[in-house]
Amino acid sequence: xxxxxxxxxxxxxxxxxxxxxxxxxxxxxxxxxxxxxxxxxxxxxxxxxxxxxxxxxxxxxxxxxxxxxxxxxxxxxxxxxxxxxxxxxxxxxxxxxxxxxxxxxxxxxxxxxxxxxxxxxxxxxxxxxxxxxxxxxxxxxxxxxxxxxxxxxxxxxxxxxxxxxxxxxxxxxxxxxxxxxxxxxxxxxxxxxxxxxxxxxxxxxxxxxxxxxxxxxxxxxxxxxxxxxxxxxxxxxxxxxxxxxxxxxxxxxxxxxxxxxxxxxxxxxxxxxxxxxxxxxxxxxxxxxxxxxxxxxxxxxxxxxxxxxxxxxxxxxxxxxxxxxxxxxxxxxxxxxxxxxxxxxxxxxxxxxxxxxxxxxxxxxxxxxxxxxxxxxxxxxxxxxxxxxxxxxxxxxxxxxxxxxxxxxxxxxxxxxxxxxxxxxxxxxxxxxxxxxxxxxxxxxxxxxxxxxxxxxxxxxxxxxxxxxxxxxxxxxxxxxxxxxxxxxx
Amino acid sequence: xxxxxxxxxxxxxxxxxxxxxxxxxxxxxxxxxxxxxxxxxxxxxxxxxxxxxxxxxxxxxxxxxxxxxxxxxxxxxxxxxxxxxxxxxxxxxxxxxxxxxxxxxxxxxxxxxxxxxxxxxxxxxxxxxxxxxxxxxxxxxxxxxxxxxxxxxxxxxxxxxxxxxxxxxxxxxxxxxxxxxxxxxxxxxxxxxxxxxxxxxxxxxxxxxxxxxxx
Ligand code: SF4
Numbered sequence: 001x002x003x004x005x006x007x008x009x010x011x012x013x014x015x016x017x018x019x020x021x022x023x024x025x026x027x028x029x030x031x032x033x034x035x036x037x038x039x040x041x042x043x044x045x046x047x048x049x050x051x052x053x054x055x056x057x058x059x060x061x062x063x064x065x066x067x068x069x070x071x072x073x074x075x076x077x078x079x080x081x082x083x084x085x086x087x088x089x090x091x092x093x094x095x096x097x098x099x100x101x102x103x104x105x106x107x108x109x110x111x112x113x114x115x116x117x118x119x120x121x122x123x124x125x126x127x128x129x130x131x132x133x134x135x136x137x138x139x140x141x142x143x144x145x146x147x148x149x150x151x152x153x154x155x156x157x158x159x160x161x162x163x164x165x166x167x168x169x170x171x172x173x174x175x176x177x178x179x180x181x182x183x184x185x186x187x188x189x190x191x192x193x194x195x196x197x198x199x200x201x202x203x204x205x206x207x208x209x210x211x212x213x214x215x216x217x218x219x220x221x222x223x224x225x226x227x228x229x230x231x232x233x234x235x236x237x238x239x240x241x242x243x244x245x246x247x248x249x250x251x252x253x254x255x256x257x258x259x260x261x262x263x264x265x266x267x268x269x270x271x272x273x274x275x276x277x278x279x280x281x282x283x284x285x286x287x288x289x290x291x292x293x294x295x296x297x298x299x300x301x302x303x304x305x306x307x308x309x310x311x312x313x314x315x316x317x318x319x320x321x322x323x324x325x326x327x328x329x330x331x332x333x334x335x336x337x338x339x340x341x342x343x344x345x346x347x348x349x350x351x352x353x354x355x356x357x358x359x360x361x362x363x364x365x366x367x368x369x370x371x372x373x374x375x376x377x378x379x380x381x382x383x384x385x386x387x388x389x390x391x392x393x394x395x396x397x398x399x400x401x402x403x404x405x406x407x408x409x410x411x412x413x414x415x416x417x418x419x420x421x422x423x424x425x426x427x428x429x430x431x432x433x434x435x436x437x438x439x440x441x442x443x444x445x446x447x448x449x450x451x452x453x454x455x456x457x458x459x460x461x462x463x464x465x466x467x468x469x470x471x472x473x474x475x476x477x478x479x480x481x482x483x484x485x486x487x488x489x490x
Numbered sequence: 491x492x493x494x495x496x497x498x499x500x501x502x503x504x505x506x507x508x509x510x511x512x513x514x515x516x517x518x519x520x521x522x523x524x525x526x527x528x529x530x531x532x533x534x535x536x537x538x539x540x541x542x543x544x545x546x547x548x549x550x551x552x553x554x555x556x557x558x559x560x561x562x563x564x565x566x567x568x569x570x571x572x573x574x575x576x577x578x579x580x581x582x583x584x585x586x587x588x589x590x591x592x593x594x595x596x597x598x599x600x601x602x603x604x605x606x607x608x609x610x611x612x613x614x615x616x617x618x619x620x621x622x623x624x625x626x627x628x629x630x631x632x633x634x635x636x637x638x639x640x641x642x643x644x645x646x647x648x649x650x651x652x653x654x655x656x657x658x659x660x661x662x663x664x665x666x667x668x669x670x671x672x673x674x675x676x677x678x679x680x681x682x683x684x685x686x687x688x689x690x691x692x693x694x695x696x697x698x699x700x701x702x703x704x705x
Binding site: 029030032034035036038040042049050052053056061063066069070071072077078095097098100101104115136138140141146147148162163164165166167169170173174175176178180212213216217246248267268269273274276277280312333336337340431432433450452453454455458 | 506507508510512513516517518520521522523524525535541544545574575578579580581582583586601603604605608609612613662663664667674675676678679680682683685686689690693696697698699700701702703704705
């Protein structure tokens with residue numbers, strides 16, 4: 001007993017540890033001699049796509065969930081965002097294969113007694129919007145979900161990462177994961193970002209710098225004045241895309257903003273237990289003498305609004321720049337990659353990014369569908385009209401709570417007046433598992449996180465950007481620098 | 491879980507870097523609630539001319555003839571030769587399920603995305619890491635020789651070519667053991683039930699808010 005206690009260092013009594021080290025140490029159940037560890041999982045978030053086979057596995061092995069009060073579930077990936085279809089509930093889902101999957105989630109949660117926010121219930125939303133806003137994810141926790149953007153929750157100084165379906169089953173059955181400690185990376189961005197430069201631009205610039213594999217095998221901590229100045233929702237946008245830089249984990253240390261964000265949310269402690277939690281949470285920062293395996297630095301002055309032009313998030317540039325040319329590429333592999341990307345995207349090397357016309361616009365996804373994102377898009381849309389050449393502008397709030405708040409602020413009316421579609425919460429055109437998708441060859445200004453081939457629909461061409469930039473593109477009909485746009489120059 | 495010890499088989503190519511999981515298995519197939527049957531839709535958008543639908547029969551769909559895995563010479567390939575950062579993107583375990591269901595037993599690449607790499611081991615699929623130079627050698631040999639085969643041996647952690655190259659690769663001891671013996675990882679963890687309960691008791695005393703909040 002005494003030996004066990006010593007191993008679990010919950011107080012920050014040791015020096016020289018990173019935030020990741022602290023989170024890791026406090027969840028270590030057992031260190032094995034082969035280098036692997038058994039790590040305790042505090043919160044498990046479940047959705048319809050990656051869980052059915054895990055529940056099936058439990059049943060086949062005659063096992064039960066280890067703990068119930070750790071799990072929280074919701075459907076998000078393949079539900080419709082269309083009001084009429086949503087009003088008809090699960091039974092009214094037009095796509096039969098999707099309907100069965102959502103029904104299976106409901107059935108599994110009912111069977112085992114797992115807390116689920118069902119399709120049209122207040123609380124439902126994209127898993128990574130829902131967890132933090134309900135206070136289901138809190139600082140200092142280990143959080144997992146069968147979805148690679150789970151790093152989002154790291155904005156609250158959680159150790160959060162995506163897992164596969166076998167691990168979903170493992171967590172359900174044992175409340176633990178077999179893991180190997182990652183390396184520590186710190187990405188520091190100091191300075192103050194300029195007007196029109198948002199958290200999305202900061203994280204896209206980071207990915208542009210380190211590449212989509214730059215963070216492989218690392219847990220990233222985002223540090224520096226830019227992140228300290230950022231809202232918690234902005235930090236979520238940044239941590240969300242850690243996986244696009246190759247890192248399963250992205251985190252920001254606790255500060256007063258973290259505490260203020262958590263306060264009063266549904267599942268956070270109250271009264272004396274709240275004070276106790278806050279005292280612990282305040283220690284969730286990297287020690288000053290902590291050493292990182294890898295350090296990356298950027299400066300805020302160098303970050304302009306960003307747009308991706310290719311088929312990987314690292315194929316990104318400032319909106320003022322042009323699509324790269326073949327002769328700028330350092331080697332054959334890069335040339336081949338660029339050639340393929342340009343062909344898929346239907347672009348010419350050297351053409352200005354602002355010369356790219358968009359067919360559709362998508363504002364949503366776990367990266368950018370929170371209330372601040374809705375406000376940023378509405379600020380641009382207000383009093384303006386969607387360009388006649390744009391076929392559709394989807395505004396998809398990340399959760400029922402975001403939707404309700406946006407409607408209370410009248411944002412929905414601004415979008416509708418501008419000619420945009422105000423939809424029901426879900427993943428929507430981020431991955432196009434439901435009816436919201438691009439046609440072949442269509443260009444889309446999108447606030448989501450992946451511009452892979454076919455991600456938003458077979459043959460679709462995605463340009464990732466911030467909500468303000470996407471709203472500006474909707475109005476202009478082409479990619480445009482929101483800074484000049486808001487100034488009224490165009 | 492399926493065990494992996496040693497495998498000799500035909501090699502097929504996926505000659506591009508950063509192959510993401512959307513490419514390996516597009517999202518419409520993720521609607522399935524089953525673990526099997528994804529093989530015909532592996533690399534669906536690269537492989538077929540039309541758009542694949544879940545549950546539809548693929549046997550008569552028009553193939554993209556310039557997609558190497560469609561070449562007759564690679565039919566029946568069971569080792570996939572790939573480039574760096576293979577399997578990046580989403581956490582979907584449907585990616586290794588599709589590779590495995592198609593008939594692959596091993597993948598050889600210079601690097602993998604972390605979640606994909608981890609997922610492979612849960613499904614008896616061995617992701618081998620060789621250097622970029624070694625992978626280049628294998629690509630050249632494969633292109634030069636129809637019916638090109640390799641031997642991947644897990645106990646000795648080697649990839650052997652008929653031309654006499656023996657390339658060693660690294661992997662974690664724990665993963666190797668599980669794969670060699672086809673161990674049930676959940677069963678192994680449940681053997682630690684006492685340690686897990688002990689942890690929970692101590693943690694609940696220190697951080698009570700972590701428990702009981704969600705009902
Ligand atoms: S919004 Fe997109 S990235 Fe986020 S959880 Fe849904 S599908 Fe995944």
